[in-house]
Amino acid sequence: EDQVTQSPEALRLQEGESSSLNCSYTVSGLRGLFWYRQDPGKGPEFLFTLYSAGEEKEKERLKATLTKKESFLHITAPKPEDSATYLCAVQAHTGGFKTIFGAGTRLFVKA
């Protein structure tokens, strides 16, 4: 069964304290892995797509990496405005458009 597991559930950081969020996945043929950011009361906002092991994507303080079993979202020198829930999701070759989401990591960055 295709599955996505994110850890930790919640992460509290001081401003400037770099860290990483983990997304472990099992899928019958990965079509794509996606990272989203969700603010309270809003729909998820797309951040990155990764398609193959070894691929990396960067945007401002965020960097996403992918291996055959997991993905990491690295946050460098976070700011309070980076506080949000970060969701990881995968699409499988056999699943059509269907996307499987992890439970998310709630990130709190304190000034």
Next chain:
Amino acid sequence: GAVVSQHPSRVICKSGTSVKIECRSLDFQATTMFWYRQFPKQSLMLMATSNEGSKATYEQGVEKDKFLINHASLTLSTLTVTSAHPEDSSFYICSAPTGLNQPQHFGDGTRLSIL
């Protein structure tokens, strides 16, 4: 970038009322759209896949007669919560992909409160 608009953003109504939520893809066509439900501090729960011109596909445990989905055009899907009750109160979000291998693009959600 791809934009998905969801309306209304918030609904408060009495028990027994039916509520319609619209999801529009503004700058692309979407043959498939998804409807999710989200409880506080939990992740997205897929309710159904909306297919343009055909019947929706519902996930296990989701009552299709309770949550009516219509996808009459390539840019519009609607979710109607029929005879809503307090237990239907939740945050409902729609999404649409721009293509295979592409990410979902989400609406801003609808907060439904049934009194």
